[in-house]
Amino acid sequence: MMPSPYGMTEQIARLRITLNDTDPPVWRRVELPLTNSLNTLHLAIQAAMLFENYHLFQFDIGDVRYGIRFDDDWSDKPTRDAGNIRLGRLVQRGVVAFTYTYDFGDNWHHTVVIEAVTPANPNKEYPCFIDGERRAPPEDVGGLLGFEEFVEAMTEPDNPERDAVVGWYGGVFNPADISPDEIGVRMSRLAKRRANGRAENKKA
Numbered sequence: 519m520m521p522s523p524y525g526m527t528e529q530i531a532r533l534r535i536t537l538n539d540t541d542p543p544v545w546r547r548v549e550l551p552l553t554n555s556l557n558t559l560h561l562a563i564q565a566a567m568l569f570e571n572y573h574l575f576q577f578d579i580g581d582v583r584y585g586i587r588f589d590d591d592w593s594d595k596p597t598r599d600a601g602n603i604r605l606g607r608l609v610q611r612g613v614v615a616f617t618y619t620y621d622f623g624d625n626w627h628h629t630v631v632i633e634a635v636t637p638a639n640p641n642k643e644y645p646c647f648i649d650g651e652r653r654a655p656p657e658d659v660g661g662l663l664g665f666e667e668f669v670e671a672m673t674e675p676d677n678p679e680r681d682a683v684v685g686w687y688g689g690v691f692n693p694a695d696i697s698p699d700e701i702g703v704r705m706s707r708l709a710k711r712r713a714n715g716r717a718e719n720k721k722a
Contacts, residue, residue: 528553528638531605535563535618537654538627539662546650546696548705551638551712552606554645556584558712560600562645563618563628565704567654568697573621575600577630579613609635624661643709647701653693669693 529552537544546566550559556577564571576585577600584600608616609632618628638644655665671679672691684690 529606530636530638530644531609531632532634532636532648533559534631534633535566536629536631537567538629540652540665542652544650544652544654546701547633547648548645549642549648550605550645552604552609552635554605554712556600556603556605558645558708559605559630560618560620561708562705563620563630565645565708566647566650566701568700568704569620569654570657572657573623575618575620577616577618579608579616605632608632621657624655624659624664626655643706644712645705645708647698647705650696650701653691653696656687656691 530549531552532547532549535546535548544567546563548562548566550562554562560575560577561571563569574586576583576597578584581595583595583597584603585597587597587599613632615629615631618630620626620628656668659665659668667679668683668687668691671677671683672687673693674680
């Protein structure tokens with residue numbers, strides 16, 4: 519296992535991500551090394567929520583915004599590159615919670631809580647998915663109101679919109695099924711990308 523700048527053994531952050539204003543709540547728990555950046559956390563959230571990474575994102579931590587940095591961003595609070603800040607730096611600063619927004623049209627606001635920091639398990643690949651509940655919204659469903667209407671149409675057999683919604687989605691949507699196997703496959707791909715990157719760094 520690779521040494522970490524935060525200790526002799528690589529350290530792992532356990533995070534709970536909750537999609538705000540959903541009832542019952544849509545949430546996921548994941549683990550990532552402290553050496554991972556916020557950009558990797560973004561990809562882990564995409565994998566855990568089964569989003570498709572079609573849209574822009576941002577993290578708001580205190581009064582600082584992280585996401586994709588554009589050279590022509592002349593706003594009073596320009597976005598900083600999410601790839602340039604590691605989770606370990608947040609832990610060092612005492613950050614315990616922050617927000618993640620995905621898709622500035624549908625505006626999916628999430629609360630991210632750092633639940634614990636522990637030594638890595640040498641038998642695990644990271645990032646990894648731990649658990650969660652409720653299926654996340656499909657892409658471009660129309661925000662919270664659109665998602666509520668979508669779920670109603672899907673779960674009410676006599677709903678006049680059901681056939682149209684099933685056709686738009688491409689199948690039946692089960693709000694209780696988070697598809698852990700699919701999440702696991704996506705997380706494994708992300709972990710392999712991380713492992714390949716570390717191998718390349720060792721060669722360099």
